[in-house]
Amino acid sequence: MKKRRLVMRTTILVILAAAVAYTLYANLTKDNRMKVEVGKKAPDFVLVDMEGEKHKLSDYKGQGVFLNFWGTWCKPCEAEMPYINNQYNHYKDKGVQVLAVNVSESELAVNRFAERKGLDFPIVIDTDSQVQAAYGIDPLPATFLIDKDGKVVKYHTGTLTESTVREFMEKIKP
Known part of the structure; x- marks a missing residue:
C-alpha cells in the first residue's frame, strides 16, 4: 500500500x-520565436479581402505597406482603426498601402465591424491563422512597417495614436 x-x-x-x-x-x-526580423524580407502571403480580391504581399513591391493584425473583439484594435483609416486616405496616393489582417474571425463579424467604422482600406481574413503564425503575432494589435523593397522596417505591438500612424506611414513612404 x-x-x-x-x-x-x-x-x-x-x-x-x-x-x-x-x-x-x-x-x-x-x-526567440519572433519569426520576422527588422531588416529582413517580410514573408509573402496571399489572402482574400471582403470583396473577394486576392492580396499578395509581394504585389505591393515598390510601395510601403502598413501591415496591421487585429480582431473585432480587441479594444485597442478598435481604438486605432479610425486613425489608420484617416492616414490611409491621406497616404494611399503617395505609395503607402494598408493591409489589415483579421485573425480568424467570421466574414460577417468583420464586415459589420468595417461598416460600423467606415473603413476604406483592404481587410483580409487569415482564416487558418497561417499568416499570423508566420509573423509570430502575439499579442494584438500588431503592426509591421514594410518598405518598398519588401523589408521590415519596424514592428510595433499595442495601440497606435493618429500621430504614430502618420509617423509610421511617413517612414515607409517611397
Whole structure:
C-alpha cells in the first residue's frame, strides 16, 4: 500500500516538474520565436479581402505597406482603426498601402465591424491563422512597417495614436 502511494506521488511529482520546466522554457524562449526580423524580407502571403480580391504581399513591391493584425473583439484594435483609416486616405496616393489582417474571425463579424467604422482600406481574413503564425503575432494589435523593397522596417505591438500612424506611414513612404 505504501509502495503504491509512493509510486503515485513520484509519478505526479515528475509530471508536475515536467510541466513547470516546459512552461519556463516556453516563456524564456518566446522572444526567440519572433519569426520576422527588422531588416529582413517580410514573408509573402496571399489572402482574400471582403470583396473577394486576392492580396499578395509581394504585389505591393515598390510601395510601403502598413501591415496591421487585429480582431473585432480587441479594444485597442478598435481604438486605432479610425486613425489608420484617416492616414490611409491621406497616404494611399503617395505609395503607402494598408493591409489589415483579421485573425480568424467570421466574414460577417468583420464586415459589420468595417461598416460600423467606415473603413476604406483592404481587410483580409487569415482564416487558418497561417499568416499570423508566420509573423509570430502575439499579442494584438500588431503592426509591421514594410518598405518598398519588401523589408521590415519596424514592428510595433499595442495601440497606435493618429500621430504614430502618420509617423509610421511617413517612414515607409517611397
